Amino acid sequence: EDQVTQSPEALRLQEGESSSLNCSYTVSGLRGLFWYRQDPGKGPEFLFTLYSAGEEKEKERLKATLTKKESFLHITAPKPEDSATYLCAVQSNQAGTALIFGKGTTLSVSS
Amino acid sequence: GAGVSQSPSNKVTEKGKDVELRCDPISGHTALYWYRQSLGQGLEFLIYFQGNSAPDKSGLPSDRFSAERTGGSVSTLTIQRTQQEDSAVYLCASSRGFDRASSYEQYFGPGTRLTVT
Numbered sequence: 715e716d717q718v719t720q721s722p723e724a725l726r727l728q729e730g731e732s733s734s735l736n737c738s739y740t741v742s743g744l745r746g747l748f749w750y751r752q753d754p755g756k757g758p759e760f761l762f763t764l765y766s767a768g769e770e771k772e773k774e775r776l777k778a779t780l781t782k783k784e785s786f787l788h789i790t791a792p793k794p795e796d797s798a799t800y801l802c803a804v805q806s807n808q809a810g811t812a813l814i815f816g817k818g819t820t821l822s823v824s825s
Numbered sequence: 826g827a828g829v830s831q832s833p834s835n836k837v838t839e840k841g842k843d844v845e846l847r848c849d850p851i852s853g854h855t856a857l858y859w860y861r862q863s864l865g866q867g868l869e870f871l872i873y874f875q876g877n878s879a880p881d882k883s884g885l886p887s888d889r890f891s892a893e894r895t896g897g898s899v900s901t902l903t904i905q906r907t908q909q910e911d912s913a914v915y916l917c918a919s920s921r922g923f924d925r926a927s928s929y930e931q932y933f934g935p936g937t938r939l940t941v942t
Contacts, residue, residue: 813931
């Protein structure tokens with residue numbers, strides 16, 4: 715069964731304190747791995763797509779990496795506006811086009 | 826349009842009533858998806874449309890749930906005889922297509938918060 719597990723569930727950082735969020739996945743043929751950001755009361759906002767192990771994508775203070783079993787979202791020198799829930803999802807060959815989501819990591823950055 | 830829109834943003838209904846939720850995808854996006862997000866749970870896939878047809882209805886939780894899409898654009902998710910366990914945020918997403926070249930990155934709307942009393 716395809717599965718996505720995110721850790722930690724919650725993360726508190728001081729402004730400027732870099733850290734990483736983890737997304738472990740089990741999937742029968744990875745079609746793509748996706749990172750989203752979700753603010754309270756809003757829909758998920760697309761961040762990155764990663765297709766194969768070794769791939770990396772960057773956007774401002776965020777960098778996503780992918781291995782055969784997990785993905786990391788690295789946050790460098792975070793700011794309070796980076797506070798949100800970060801969701802990881804996979805799309806597998808078995809599930810077709812449905813995204814299978816983890817439960818997310820809620821990040822709080824204090825100044 | 827600029828993004829995926831959904832209406833209403835909030836819906837409170839009595840147990841046993843029917844509700845309709847609407848989704849307007851990004852213009853030109855051929856694929857449309859419905860998900861449900863319950864408190865403390867991850868996003869749960871419900872159904873997707875390729876054009877006006879729904880090849881995969883496996884995520885619909887019961888036969889009280891149905892969806893349709895017309896003109897390759899607007900979609901409506903209908904829940905009949907609502908139950909309290911149907912309370913959740915219903916999210917719609919759209920993507921340009923189904924292969925990597927045309928991008929299957931899914932862009933989400935703001936959601937409809939459904940509360941069944």
